[in-house]
Amino acid sequence: MYCLICHQKIIYHHTWNSMLSPLSQICEECSIQLEPIQAPICERCGRPFKEPSICNDCLNWQRDPQYEKSLAFNRAIFTYNDRMKDIVYRWKYRGDYELVHLFKPYISEKFPQFYPNTKIPLVPIPLTDERMYERGFNQAEAIAQIIRDQFHNPIVHALSRKQNSHEKQSKKSKIQRIQADNPFKLKISINKPIIIVDDIYTTGTTIHHAAKRLKEAGSPAVYSLTMIR
Amino acid sequence: MDFPKQLTGKILLKEELPFEKDEIQHLLDSNDLIRTPSITKTFFQLICNRCGNKKHHLFGKIPCYRCQKTHFYCRNCIQTGRAMECTMLYEWTGPQANWPHETNPCAWEGTLTPAQSKAATAIQRAIQKHKEQLVWAVCGAGKTEMLFPGITYALQQGKRICLATPRSDVVRELMPRFQTAFPHTKIEALYANSSQKTGEGQLILSTTHQLIRYKHAFDVMIIDEIDAFPYHQDPSLHSLAERACKQISSKIYLTATPREKLKKRVSKIQLAAEFVPIRFHGHPLPVPISKLEWNLRKKINNKKLPQTLDSFLQARNPQRQLLIFVPTIHQLPLIKQLLINRFESLETVHAEDEERKEKVEAFRQKKYELLITTTILERGVTFPSVDVVILDAGHHVFDEAAIVQIAGRAGRSPIDPTGDVLLIHQGLTEAIKAAIKHIQSMNNRAKNQMQPTKIKRS
Missing domain, CATH: 3.40.50.300 (P-loop containing nucleotide triphosphate hydrolases)
Incomplete structure (x- = not known):
């Protein structure tokens, strides 16, 4: 097996434990450069925080009458450090699809901790058709498929994304991003709790927009899971 | 746009062509452009026709939205674009570019030795x-x-x-x-x-x-x-x-x-x-001095300044800048911390450093006294007047070629044609010995070439 990130050969130390969980597809040197989020975290958005309470950004979301009740909470696995920025760049913008597999062992460890004993439907954040063609795949969908394969949660494509938003999110300022119109349209309404799945929670705008749509359509509680916060 | 000049001798992905869709179609129709698949699949192996990759572990699988199939793509050349089974490579077959025949292209007025x-x-x-x-x-x-x-x-x-x-x-x-x-x-x-x-x-x-x-x-x-x-x-x-x-x-x-x-x-x-074998300024290559330091790696990890480095720093010519080479990225901050009080300005640089370009340029303009670096600066780059230290020269990244190249950073300027090269190690390796021998033999050859009559007599 070769490391997904640096292509070096990986030498495994097999133990009883390692036989039960999916094998890590990255070498030790690469994995120590990733930073899994440790407690204490912000109870709402899941970012590392000095105490288990609610961070300022989340307080702002809660003060906003439009979004205060949209999202219950978000959970994330990694921080967005420099190494992760490189990986995301290669994965999403260069289109190196295989890199999604590096999240597998982390998902199988963390997902049951975040959402124990449930088969809540997963809703991946959609891309516009244009972006989808350019990239060839939807990164949120790829993550949702990993969760489905391991925990058998159903995937529901409840949302679609409007064509008109031409600029990439990363090219807008924070205020522009929050004020932008809701790009999501509802395709299917679900009256059950839902977990939104995306690759990254940056300001939370995308996820709050999506949560708002799903909540309006009758879901009693909308959660979310991102790989990175 | 000058098509032949833009495209002669190139092999490109569709995204890399500097044209709109219908222009591409037009050039394809007129047979000025031809398309070939970017990945060939044979019974035994996959070949990326873009980068020549044949290693199976450097191909990935992607469930492709464009063609609605799961197929291979090349991970070896992904940093410069994605070659997939469903993408094509474009080559120019139209008229070849005519490059100008300049009568007097060179404005360089120096003379060669x-x-x-x-x-x-x-x-x-x-x-x-x-x-x-x-x-x-x-x-x-x-x-x-x-x-x-x-x-x-x-x-x-x-x-x-x-x-x-x-x-x-x-x-x-x-x-x-x-x-x-x-x-x-x-x-x-x-x-x-x-x-x-x-x-x-x-x-x-x-x-x-x-x-x-x-x-x-x-x-x-x-x-x-x-x-x-x-x-x-x-x-x-x-x-x-x-x-x-x-x-x-x-x-x-x-x-x-x-x-x-x-x-x-x-x-x-x-x-x-x-x-x-002779440098352009005619002076011999600085021969590295190797110094043994007991428990060097331990000392670095325990944040202790190695004695050999300490005494070298005290004795050296402070007019020159100093380059310190370390084997791995992890050691950069450690060494920086150790030396932060000894220098007014110092910086570290490594291959994935985002400001690498700026830092190297700033060092060239003498904005820092000391630059601590991995082997990325071992060759090619010229700083006029530097001393060089390799810390842990026994590490396997420093092979003979690397040490010879690093030693070659010193004494580049005709105004200051000497420079000290210090190899600090915790045990002499073959590479260190070979590198020193290599440099000495170069200097000998240079001497002989400059005084050819002398050899004949001896």
Whole structure:
């Protein structure tokens, strides 16, 4: 097996434990450069925080009458450090699809901790058709498929994304991003709790927009899971 | 747009073509462009026709939205674009570009030393006769200038030339020098995120990886530092360089430290070699001094300043800048912390450093007294007046070639032709011994070449 990130050969130390969980597809040197989020975290958005309470950004979301009740909470696995920025760049913008597999062992460890004993439907954040063609795949969908394969949660494509938003999110300022119109349209309404799945929670705008749509359509509680916060 | 100039000798993905959809269709219809699949699947293996990758673990699978199938894509060349089973490579088959025949392209007014001009003549002869030529020249021999007569000749003949080098720092350093030497020639500098890609260069300075977009393009291919990483380790880069050449072309290899394979070809007279053991300023290469430091690695990890380094710092000439080489990135902050009180200004740099370009440039302008670096600065880059220290020279990243190259950073300037080179190790390795021997034998050869009568007598 070769490391997904640096292509070096990986030498495994097999133990009883390692036989039960999916094998890590990255070498030790690469994995120590990733930073899994440790407690204490912000109870709402899941970012590392000095105490288990609610961070300022989340307080702002809660003060906003439009979004205060949209999202219950978000959970994330990694921080967005420099190494992760490189990986995301290669994965999403260069289109190196295989890199999604590096999240597998982390998902199988963390997902049951975040959402124990449930088969809540997963809703991946959609891309516009244009972006989808350019990239060839939807990164949120790829993550949702990993969760489905391991925990058998159903995937529901409840949302679609409007064509008109031409600029990439990363090219807008924070205020522009929050004020932008809701790009999501509802395709299917679900009256059950839902977990939104995306690759990254940056300001939370995308996820709050999506949560708002799903909540309006009758879901009693909308959660979310991102790989990175 | 000048289609032939833009596209002659290139092999591109659709996204890399500088045209709109209907323009591409038009060129395909008129047979000026042809398409070939970018990945070939045979019964036993996959081949990426873009980068030549054949290793199975460097192919990934993607559930592709475009063609609604799950298929392979190449992970080896993904940093420069994605070649998939459902994507095509585009090649120009229309009229070939006519490059200008300049009568007097070279504006360089310096003179070559006798040793340099001997090598320069050999290069020019190889270009005339479409042959291979190795130039084995010590660090600081003035390799760039030796190329000028050959390049001048090639430009007069309207040939297309490529100078490929392993590192982008070197491309950035060479670009202004070539632009001054050949002011009327269209020169392009190619490296990742280069801002000087016009697509229409007659003379191209490129990192080896960027050759991925060329096929049968060049009459003259000059490969700088042929023994260096990544060229040395990665056979697919050899085939990239090979593919970028026209069928009839000349290849010039430059190095200070040829590997065994190349030396063998020279001794079997398969490859012509020209030897330049003298630096352009005529002074000998600084010979490294190796110093033993007990428990060196432990001391560094325990944040203790090694004594040998301490006494070296006290005794050295403070006018010079200092370069410290360390084997791994992790040691950079440690060493910086150790030395932060000893220097007014210091900086660290490594391959993935986002400000690498700026830091190297700032060090060249003497904004820092000390630069702590990994092996990325081992070659190509010139700082006029530096002392060099290799900390943990026994580490396996410092092989013979690396140590010779690093030692070659010192004493580059004719005003200050000496410099101290200190190798701190916790046990002498074969590489250290071989490197010191290598440098001494170079100096001996240089001495003999300068006084040829003396050898005869002895």
